[in-house]
Amino acid sequence: MKTPIYMDYQATTPVDPRVLEAMLPYFSDTFGNAASRNHAYGWTAEEAVDKARQQIASLMGASPKEIVFTSGSTEGINLAIKGVAEMYGAKGKHIITSQAEHKAVLDTCMHLEKQGYEVTYLKPDKTGRTTAEDVAAALRDDTILVALMWANNEVGTVNPIREIGALCHEKGVIFFTDGTQAIGKIPCDVEADNVDIACLSAHKIYGPKGVGALYVRRRKPRVRLVAQMDGGGHERGMRSGTLNVPGIVGLGKACELCEQELEAEAKRAAELRDYMQELITSELDHVHLNGHPEHRLPNCLNLSFNYVEGESLLMGISDVAVSSGSACTSASLEPSHVLRSMDVGDDLAHSSIRFGIGRFTTKEEVEFAAKLVIENVKRLREMSPLYEMVQEGIDLSTVQWQAEH
Template identity: 55%
Template structure:
């Protein structure tokens, strides 16, 4: 028997893997020590768990465990990366290159830094959400200290040419940061091969717990000079003070270990289900189209526009499936997605676009039901 609503919003968050929960539980009660307590067994046990988690995270992204800084999530990681580097390089260098399709956790930080004297260049992506490495290179100035470009877009799934952008950043002696929140655990990420100096990620996007994330800081580049944004105790080599949340860190580590082992299998599984869902909706529902790059994208996400429909009404009608509009809610209305507007969609079409994101717990029957359900809802709204 199917359970409703069917969850198709994995890009928003993932359910906790039961193996992750099992790994975390002892650290809430039995192994409750503070890893900063260096004089007894309770602290040693907690520190041992932290060290293992660092290795698990580092292995997934091909980093050194010492380069892993635990944060409360990707939003904090993004803040630490951009604000910390700006504070180090300013005023001699104050220019950041990024995209208008970035997550608000990047764009809002840039707005904040502009008030402090930063110069921000927002490069215009093409209609698929891609930016060419050549366009990035042309935007580099003598005062550029950072390029920050999302690895894979959270709304449309488009994957940027990270390796080439990283290479040209290195060529021009500019640091390269990527918000890889949606990419890590879904596609292969290699910070060494792709010349990434800083990388942000969150645990709950790869079946780990909420409230825990990572900032990878390349110890061999100027990224290591970023200025801490949270002081008090000089934890984590001074990058981020505060008592470490051992249960959540253990959970993130375990989630990364599982993701590394299952990555190819889950990617193939989700891509197959995503393609079936996409093809079924496009075949049976008139006036639909795909947003984003058709080939260079995450294996689990499809952003579909429903021409001629009211987006808010459409989303409200989907009672038996959990999906997202990708829109930012304001106090009185739903604004069109800034990502979709940035790649050329009108306000009306952007508002009438739905993000479907499947995961490793999505079933074939979920997809079959959703195709017919979406067809019925759309047809009823057009009457």
């Protein structure tokens, strides 16, 4: 077993060897520009891109013509939200999203607010979920877009996309979902799930970094976007720029593998996730699950270890590569905005750790990681004045703390 053990699969994933193998010929042997219409180099590249388009569309129940290649989800999110806002701005200026969204969504919405758009940031429930009822209550006559993620990157909570999409279709509002963590991990079907626009990123599904795709619905309704990058009019005019053929081939192969292995992989990941949770909670008290107990990704386990600060725990378990919602691990010195939006107290947010189970995670790795976590939480609690106070029967919420922050 190689250490540090990688358990940060929500941040990124390694390229699957089968994906890498598919990509390699397209760097130097078959290097043509897919937009070159006049020679075999271009045709071969275009064929490869078309195959990838098919593979990606198939994974999410779309038509290949509805796939636009991007550099990844941040670009996809920007293109979707700004593209819709610009295209339909004359119809209305209101957008609905959630406080638990990725920063790429939140910052894009804030950017639009400066340009005169109005944005409603829905507060999710304590599990991080936003329901169709929440959206219905926020809808206005001038709402043009609902942007809600398929699954949350920090806590893995899965939103009721099908219901939200149905509501949006009924009201004639475009529905964009950030599918970065969900597509390829859980069954996603843009038709059945009533999605109008969805983004994904190759590097979250065992493909390469720097390439992604945006699904843009062509029928019922036909969604139009204003391009955010001017140029040669590639990708039906929605995204100019020479296509990253090797990256796109990799993304296509990654999607194909996800589609083939989704069911078995999701089952295996969920078993390992639950096993890890069981190992940890059978040895430690005061462990809090962040996220929804049922509606969550099979590969994500976010736990808060009460009375232990997250960064100090990360130091102790440095043989396991994971992320924390603790402020101390972020550049901003603010605890996770996702956990805050869910009303997880700042004290618990500081104590949170996200464990990701991936395609290459083994049972042995899970056992090793769980053991390390248990040992270190016990050690740090011995050192924790908060744990001591709780053992003495003191209610921490009644303590007058001496702090200016």
